[in-house]
Amino acid sequence: xxxxxxxxxxxxxxxxxxxxxxxxxxxxxxxxxxxxxxxxxxxxxxxxxxxxxxxxxxxxxxxxxxxxxxxxxxxxxxxxxxxxxxxxxxxxxxxxxxxxxxxxxxxxxxxxxxxxxxxxxxxxxxxxxxxxxxxxxxxxxxxxxxxxxxxxxxxxxxxxxxxxxxxxxxxxxxxxxxxxxxxxxxxxxxxxxxxxxxxxxxxxxxxxxxxxxxxxxxxxxxxxxxxxxxxxxxxxxxxxxxxxxxxxxxxxxxxxxxxxxxxxxxxxxxxxxxxxxxxxxxxxxxxxxxxxxxxxxxxxxxxxxxxxxxxxxxxxxxxxxxxxxxxxxxxxxxxxxxxxxxxxxxxxxxxxxxxxxxxxxxxxxxxxxxxxxxxxxxxxxxxxxxxxxxxxxxxxxxxxxxxxxxxxxxxxxxxx
Numbered sequence: 013x014x015x016x017x018x019x020x021x022x023x024x025x026x027x028x029x030x031x032x033x034x035x036x037x038x039x040x041x042x043x044x045x046x047x048x049x050x051x052x053x054x055x056x057x058x059x060x061x062x063x064x065x066x067x068x069x070x071x072x073x074x075x076x077x078x079x080x081x082x083x084x085x086x087x088x089x090x091x092x093x094x095x096x097x098x099x100x101x102x103x104x105x106x107x108x109x110x111x112x113x114x115x116x117x118x119x120x121x122x123x124x125x126x127x128x129x130x131x132x133x134x135x136x137x138x139x140x141x142x143x144x145x146x147x148x149x150x151x152x153x154x155x156x157x158x159x160x161x162x163x164x165x166x167x168x169x170x171x172x173x174x175x176x177x178x179x180x181x182x183x184x185x186x187x188x189x190x191x192x193x194x195x196x197x198x199x200x201x202x203x204x205x206x207x208x209x210x211x212x213x214x215x216x217x218x219x220x221x222x223x224x225x226x227x228x229x230x231x232x233x234x235x236x237x238x239x240x241x242x243x244x245x246x247x248x249x250x251x252x253x254x255x256x257x258x259x260x261x262x263x264x265x266x267x268x269x270x271x272x273x274x275x276x277x278x279x280x281x282x283x284x285x286x287x288x289x290x291x292x293x294x295x296x297x298x299x300x301x302x303x304x305x306x307x308x309x310x311x312x313x314x315x316x317x318x319x320x321x322x323x324x325x326x327x328x329x330x331x332x333x334x335x336x337x338x339x340x341x342x343x344x345x346x347x348x349x350x351x352x353x354x355x356x357x358x359x360x361x362x363x364x365x366x367x368x369x370x371x372x373x374x375x376x377x378x379x380x381x382x383x384x385x386x387x388x389x390x391x392x393x394x395x396x397x398x399x400x401x402x403x404x405x406x407x408x409x410x411x412x413x414x415x416x417x418x419x420x421x422x423x424x425x426x427x428x
Contacts, residue, residue, distance in 0.1 A: 088174055088349065092340040095347055096129035098142055099152040102364050103203065103330065104130060115359040119350045125343035135283070149338040150347050152202060155190040155328050156235060156416055159401025162198050167333040169196035174345055177352040181369050184393050189407050190400035191331055199331030200352050201369035203360055205385065206327035206396050207231065207239060209320040210307050211299045212292070219246040219323060222299050223270045227278035229288045229300035230271075234416070234423035235399050239301065239326050241267035242397065246323060256326060256397050258406040264414045268422050281427050292317070304384040305365035328399040329369065 097104060106127070107114035116127050131146065133139045136157045143151070143166070153161060161167045172178045178186070181201050191199035209222050220243045222228055230236055238256035241263055245253040251263050259267065280297060282288045289306060291297045293315075300306075310317045332351050338344045350356050354375075357368035362377035367385035374382035386392045406413040 088345045089342040091123055091125040091343040091346055093124065093126060093343070094128045095125045095150070095340055095343040096146075096148045097127055097150055097347070098131045098133070098139065098146070098148045100139075100154075100330070101132045101134050103152055103360060104132065105359075105363060106130065113359065113363045115356050118355070119347065123343065123346040123350065125340070125346055147339065148335050149340050149344040151333045151335060152330055153333065154330060155399040156401045158190055158199055158331065158333065159403070159416070161333065162193050163401075163403075166336050167198055168336050168338075169198055170200060170334050170348065171345075172197050172200075175200055175349050175352050177349070177354065177370050177372070180354075180372050181352065182371065182390070182393065184390070185329060185369050185398075188329060188398050188400070190329065190398065193408075199329075199333050200348050201329050201331050202351055202357065203364060203366040204327060204329040204369060204398070205303050205305070205366045206325045207301055208304060208307065208325060209299055210292070210302050210317045211319075212295070212310075212315065212317055214298070215318070216299055216320065219243040219320070220249075220270060221320075222301060224274055225299055226274050226276065227280070227297045228274075229280040229282050229291050229297045229302070231301050232281035232283045232427060234419040235326075235328075236301065237264065237267050237271065237419055237423065238397070238399070240271045242324055242326060244270050255407065255409075257400050257402055258409070258411075258413045259402065260411070260413055261418075264418060264422065268426065271426055275426060303365065305381070308380070308384045324395050324397060326399065327396040330366075331369075 104116060105113035106116035116130070120126050129146075129148070131142055131148070133142060136154045139151075139153060140157060140160075143161075151161070151167065158167075178200065185201040185204065186197070188199075188201075191197060191201070209216065216222070216225060218224075222230065223240055223243065235257070237259070241253050241259055242256040244266055245251065245256075251260070251266060253259070253263060280287065280291050282291070285303075285306065288300050288302050289309065292300055292302070292306070292310065304319075307317045307319055332348050334341075334344055334348065351360075352370060354368075354370055354372035357370045357373035358376060358378040360366075361368040361373060361381045365381065367381055367387050368374065368378055371382070371387050374387055382388070400407055402414060402416045402419055404413060404415045405411070
């Protein structure tokens with residue numbers, strides 16, 4: 013606790029007027045757009061009733077590997093009239109924060125489905141807690157929680173033939189292991205981002221510089237271990253890593269050892285975007301793990317930041333999932349259809365500072381986000397390792413890996 017107070021005090025003292033000016037420039041949604049710090053285990057739910065039981069659908073595509081291709085299908089049935097939604101703060105707006113941010117009203121007008129419950133959280137832990145005491149039709153979890161919900165059958169497979177814009181989403185995103193299980197699709201990609209190491213002065217030496225330099229800012233999430241594992245593998249000093257989110261015990265040990273090497277009071281572990289923005293603006297950190305949006309924010313403020321480009325990166329995708337037993341399955345499918353549309357994703361990307369999964373959204377207000385995330389650059393996208401929940405079976409690929417509980421415990425021991 014004393015160490016946390018030191019970090020908060022240090023940020024407060026060193027973030028001068030310039031830092032505060034940058035911080036207030038951040039859209040309302042960006043503070044919660046970063047990947048949550050993990051989600052606790054929750055009790056298993058009953059086996060889901062497939063949405064096809066209540067929604068007219070084509071036969072599901074089976075098999076593993078290739079993404080199911082949309083086929084001619086019966087249309088979504090008449091909406092039940094109401095919908096219950098759980099997501100992150102800023103990911104869904106209804107005009108309450110700003111009249112310029114309202115993509116719920118259009119959905120309601122177009123579909124006749126009224127969003128009667130909209131719960132928005134700031135962390136994966138908070139989302140997991142909400143799921144224990146409430147019922148929802150659609151959920152937008154982070155990758156670590158998504159993996160748990162799929163494993164515990166608390167979300168249902170999605171019939172992608174009913175999602176009009178699904179075919180516009182790049183295959184790279186549609187086929188992410190975090191959104192699939194046994195050949196079935198459980199998540200429709202919505203927004204995504206990548207982690208970059210950014211700096212203003214003095215090029216860092218080596219891919220491990222974020223962990224061997226101080227002072228620095230690192231995202232406060234167990235999944236940040238993956239970045240350390242990837243950096244260590246690139247130096248040649250650590251074990252080879254095929255997937256930084258599926259680590260053996262030896263790989264996990266090596267990554268945590270690198271993280272702990274220069275850990276101390278000069279290191280900032282950030283959850284809120286405003287913290288890393290203020291730290292960089294004040295010059296109180298030399299390097300920071302941040303988003304392309306953060307880098308663009310400084311560029312527009314006349315303080316261009318550089319990034320360690322040209323190397324593999326980690327990232328994450330937030331998706332929309334169908335609850336195992338939705339009370340309003342037709343409205344739930346209408347929501348999945350709407351949130352994958354260019355119109356909805358254009359609004360969400362512009363508001364949150366994240367990239368839209370549907371490249372058709374890359375016009376108007378979202379054009380800048382698409383440019384800084386290089387949405388249409390397939391080669392750049394292939395360099396990104398997108399997050400998935402670590403599992404014992406190495407993401408279903410066989411072998412002996414560590415699972416997410418191992419990661420969270422090691423992270424807690426590090427960030428005290």
